[in-house]
Amino acid sequence: MKSFTIKITGIVQGVGFRPFVFNLAKSLGIKGWVLNDSRGVLIEAEGDDAVVDEFLRRLRSDAPKAAEIENVETAEMEPRGYADFIIKKSEREIEKTAAISPDIATCPDCLADVADKGNRRFRYAFTNCTNCGPRLTIIKDVPYDRPNTTMAEFRMCPDCLREYEDPRDRRFHAQPNACPVCGPALALFDRDGKKHECRDAIAEAVQILKSGKILAVKGLGGYHLACDAENETATAALRSRKYREDKPFAVMVQDLAAAQRFAVISKKEKEILLSKERPIVILKKATHTPVAPSVAPRNRNIGIMLPYTPLHHLLINDFGGVLVMTSGNLSDEPISFQDGEAKTRLNKIYDFILTHDRGIETRCDDSVVRAAEGGIYFVRRSRGYAPRAVKIGRKLPKHVLAVGAMLKNTFAVAKNDRVYISHHIGDLENAETFAAFEKGIGHFKKMFDVSPEAVVHDLHPDYLSTKYALALEGVRKIPLQHHKAHVFSLKADAGILDRPIIGVSMDGTGYGEDGKIWGGEFFISDGGEMKRAGHLAYLPLPGGDAAVKEPWRMGVSALREAFGDSFLDLELEILKKHPKEKIMIIAEAVKKGINSPLCSSAGRLFDAVSAIAGVCYASNYEGQAAVEFEQAGDFSVPDSYEFEISKHDGMFILDPKPVIKGVVADMLGGTLVSLISGKFHNALASAVSETALALSKESGLKECGLSGGVFQNVTLLGKIVKLLEKAGLRVYIHRRVPPNDGGISLGQAAYSLWSE
Ligand code: ZN
Ligand code: ZN
Ligand code: FE
Numbered sequence: 001m002k003s004f005t006i007k008i009t010g011i012v013q014g015v016g017f018r019p020f021v022f023n024l025a026k027s028l029g030i031k032g033w034v035l036n037d038s039r040g041v042l043i044e045a046e047g048d049d050a051v052v053d054e055f056l057r058r059l060r061s062d063a064p065k066a067a068e069i070e071n072v073e074t075a076e077m078e079p080r081g082y083a084d085f086i087i088k089k090s091e092r093e094i095e096k097t098a099a100i101s102p103d104i105a106t107c108p109d110c111l112a113d114v115a116d117k118g119n120r121r122f123r124y125a126f127t128n129c130t131n132c133g134p135r136l137t138i139i140k141d142v143p144y145d146r147p148n149t150t151m152a153e154f155r156m157c158p159d160c161l162r163e164y165e166d167p168r169d170r171r172f173h174a175q176p177n178a179c180p181v182c183g184p185a186l187a188l189f190d191r192d193g194k195k196h197e198c199r200d201a202i203a204e205a206v207q208i209l210k211s212g213k214i215l216a217v218k219g220l221g222g223y224h225l226a227c228d229a230e231n232e233t234a235t236a237a238l239r240s241r242k243y244r245e246d247k248p249f250a251v252m253v254q255d256l257a258a259a260q261r262f263a264v265i266s267k268k269e270k271e272i273l274l275s276k277e278r279p280i281v282i283l284k285k286a287t288h289t290p291v292a293p294s295v296a297p298r299n300r301n302i303g304i305m306l307p308y309t310p311l312h313h314l315l316i317n318d319f320g321g322v323l324v325m326t327s328g329n330l331s332d333e334p335i336s337f338q339d340g341e342a343k344t345r346l347n348k349i350y351d352f353i354l355t356h357d358r359g360i361e362t363r364c365d366d367s368v369v370r371a372a373e374g375g376i377y378f379v380r381r382s383r384g385y386a387p388r389a390v391k392i393g394r395k396l397p398k399h400v401l402a403v404g405a406m407l408k409n410t411f412a413v414a415k416n417d418r419v420y421i422s423h424h425i426g427d428l429e430n431a432e433t434f435a436a437f438e439k440g441i442g443h444f445k446k447m448f449d450v451s452p453e454a455v456v457h458d459l460h461p462d463y464l465s466t467k468y469a470l471a472l473e474g475v476r477k478i479p480l481q482h483h484k485a486h487v488f489s490l491k492a493d494a495g496i497l498d499r500p501i502i503g504v505s506m507d508g509t510g511y512g513e514d515g516k517i518w519g520g521e522f523f524i525s526d527g528g529e530m531k532r533a534g535h536l537a538y539l540p541l542p543g544g545d546a547a548v549k550e551p552w553r554m555g556v557s558a559l560r561e562a563f564g565d566s567f568l569d570l571e572l573e574i575l576k577k578h579p580k581e582k583i584m585i586i587a588e589a590v591k592k593g594i595n596s597p598l599c600s601s602a603g604r605l606f607d608a609v610s611a612i613a614g615v616c617y618a619s620n621y622e623g624q625a626a627v628e629f630e631q632a633g634d635f636s637v638p639d640s641y642e643f644e645i646s647k648h649d650g651m652f653i654l655d656p657k658p659v660i661k662g663v664v665a666d667m668l669g670g671t672l673v674s675l676i677s678g679k680f681h682n683a684l685a686s687a688v689s690e691t692a693l694a695l696s697k698e699s700g701l702k703e704c705g706l707s708g709g710v711f712q713n714v715t716l717l718g719k720i721v722k723l724l725e726k727a728g729l730r731v732y733i734h735r736r737v738p739p740n741d742g743g744i745s746l747g748q749a750a751y752s753l754w755s756e
Pocket of ligand 1: 109130131
C-alpha cells in the first residue's frame with residue numbers, strides 16, 4: 001500500500017485534466033481525490049504499490065492532448081484510508097498561478113456532434129468541451145471557472161448542467177459548455193443595422209458570400225472580414241473598402257485536401273495547419289491557383305488557415321470554396337472585437353455582419369507562421385499560442401514586466417523561469433492600441449499573479465511603451481537597446497541564455513546607443529554583457545520615418561552615397577519616376593545631414609535596393625519593399641555583389657557602396673530584376689556570414705544566433721544558416737517567438753536576469 005500527494009503544474013485547468021485523473025484512478029482502483037487549486041492540480045492517491053506506480057506513470061503519458069504538464073511533484077504520506085476516488089471542489093487561494101490555456105481549435109468529437117443530425121448540438125456554432133474551445137479570449141479572472149468568463153451570463157440548461165457535473169462526460173467542468181437551448185446564438189444584420197430574420201443564419205450568410213458580398217464575422221478573438229476568394233470583384237472591393245492596398249489577405253479552406261488546391265504543402269506544414277493552434281500558415285502558392293489576383297498581389301506565397309471554431313467549420317463547409325478571412329479592421333487599426341464598436345467601425349466595409357452574444361474579453365488576432373529550416377517559424381504569435389509561457393531555463397530573481405517595442409507590440413510578464421508573452425497588441429501608434437496594451441498588462445498581471453518589481457523597456461524615448469514604462473511608479477526601470485533585446489530574445493527562445501554567442505540582429509530600425517539608428521548589428525553576447533562588434537555602414541535616412549513609407553527616398557540616399565552628386569546623371573527608372581526637385585532636395589538634405597539621421601539598418605538597405613531595382617518605390621505595409629524584392633528573386637543564381645568589409649577601432653564595418661554600384665550597373669545593363677534580387681541576397685548572406693566567422697575566429701565562439709525582423713526573409717535566413725553551418729558554426733534561429741519586434745518583450749524579460 002502506497003499513499004501520495006501529487007502536485008501538477010502547467011496548463012492543467014480547463015483542458016479536461018480532472019476527469020482524466022478521475023477516470024484513470026477509477027479504472028486502476030486508486031482511492032483519494034483530485035482538485036483544481038490556484039497553482040494547478042492537486043491529488044491524493046492511495047493504492048497497491050504497483051498500481052500507484054502505474055497511476056503516476058500514466059498521469060504523464062495519457063494526459064489529455066490540450067494539457068501541458070510542466071512539473072509533477074510527489075511526496076509520500078501516511079495512508080488516510082479513503083473509500084472512493086472523488087473530484088473535490090476548487091479551492092480559492094491567494095496565489096493564482098494555474099496556467100491559463102490558449103484557445104483550442106474544435107476537437108474531432110465536437111465536430112462529430114455538430115455534424116450529427118440526431119445530436120442536440122447539430123449545427124450549433126458554439127459547441128465545445130474540455131478538449132477544445134475558447135479560453136484566453138473569454139477569461140476575465142482566475143481560477144478558470146464559468147463565473148470568471150464571458151459565459152457567466154448564460155445559465156446552463158439541465159442537459160448541459162448534467163454534462164458539466166458528470167466526471168465521466170467530456171464536458172465535465174467545460175466552462176464554456178453550451179447548447180442551442182441555453183447558450184450563445186448567432187444573429188445576422190445588414191449594414192443599416194437591421195436584423196435579418198432567418199432560421200439558419202449560417203445558411204443565409206453563405207448565400208450572401210456566394211453572391212459576392214462582404215461579410216463581417218465575429219470569431220474567437222475578434223471580427224474577420226470575409227468574401228469569396230475566387231471572386232476578383234468581391235476581393236478587390238474588400239481591399240478598397242478596407243484601405244488595404246497590397247498586403248496579402250489570408251484565406252480559409254475546409255480541409256487539407258482543399259488547401260492543396262491552392263498551395264504546395266510539405267509534411268511539416270501539414271502538421272502545423274492541422275495543429276490545435278490552427279495558425280495561418282504561409283505556403284507556396286500552387287502554380288495554377290484559382291484564387292483571385294487581389295488576394296495576394298505580387299506574392300508567390302499564400303496564407304492559409306483551416307477552420308478552428310464550429311462557426312468557421314459550418315461556414316466554410318456550407319460555402320465549399322475558399323474564403324478571404326482577413327482581420328476586421330480599417331487599414332492599420334486594431335482588429336474589432338466588441339459588437340457595438342464593430343458595427344460602427346466596420347460598417348462601411350461589410351454588406352452583412354454575422355455576430356453573436358458571447359463576449360470577447362481579450363482581443364486575439366490569428367497567429368501567422370511558416371515552416372523554415374525544418375521547424376515552425378513565427379511571423380505573429382497570438383491566438384492559439386498566447387498566453388502559453390516560454391520557459392527560459394533560468395530562474396528570474398524578481399517579478400518583471402517587459403513592455404516590448406512599438407511596431408507589432410507584445411508585452412510580457414515574467415516570474416520564476418517563465419515568461420508569459422501577450423497576444424499580438426499591434427502597432428503602438430494610436431490611442432486604441434495603447435488602451436489595449438494598458439488593459440492587457442493589467443489583465444496579465446492578474447491572471448499570472450505577477451507584481452512587477454522591475455520594468456524593461458526600449459531605449460527609444462518616443463515609443464509609447466517606453467513612455468508607459470518610465471511613468472510607472474515604485475518599479476525599477478531597466479533600459480535595453482532594441483537589437484540587444486532581439487539577441488536576448490533569440491537566446492531565451494533557444495534556451496541558451498547562459499552560453500556566450502555571436503549575436504546577429506538584421507532588423508528594421510531601432511534606437512542605438514550612440515544616438516544613431518541601428519538595424520544591421522553584430523554582437524558578442526556573454527551573460528548580461530553584449531558588446532557591439534560590427535554593423536552595416538551608416539547611410540543617411542532622408543526625412544527619418546518618411547523614408548520608411550517611401551523607400552525610393554532611401555534609394556536616392558544610397559545612390560548619392562555610392563556615386564556622389566554625379567548619381568543624377570544615371571539613367572535609372574527611380575530617378576525618372578520621381579520629380580527632379582524632390583530628388584534634389586533629398587540629395588541636399590543627405591549631403592548636409594539635414595533631417596537625415598544616420599542608420600545601419602538592414603531593412604533600410606533592402607528598401608534602397610528594392611527601389612533602385614524598380615520593384616517598390618512606396619510602401620503601404622511594413623516591410624513591403626523587402627518582401628516584394630524577395631518575391632521577385634531568382635535564387636538559383638550563383639553570382640553575387642560584394643560588400644566591402646573592413647575593421648575600424650575594433651568594429652567590423654560592412655559597406656554596401658560596392659553593392660549599390662553593382663546593382664546600378666546591372667540595371668543599366670538590362671539584367672533581370674530576378675537576378676539582381678538573387679545576387680543581392682547572396683551578397684548580404686555572404687557578408688553577414690563572413691563577419692560572423694571573423695568574429696568567431698577572434699573570440700573563439702562557435703555558436704551564432706540570428707534575430708531581427710529582416711530574418712522574416714527565409715531565403716536570406718536559409719542562405720546564412722547554410723554558410724555558417726558549412727563553416728562549422730552552430731546556428732540558432734527563433735522557434736517559439738517571432739524574429740521581429742513581436743519577440744522583443746521576451747528578450748527584455750530575459751535581460752532582467754542580469755540587472756540586480
Ligand atoms: Zn471538443
Ligand atoms: Zn444547454
Ligand atoms: Fe526590431
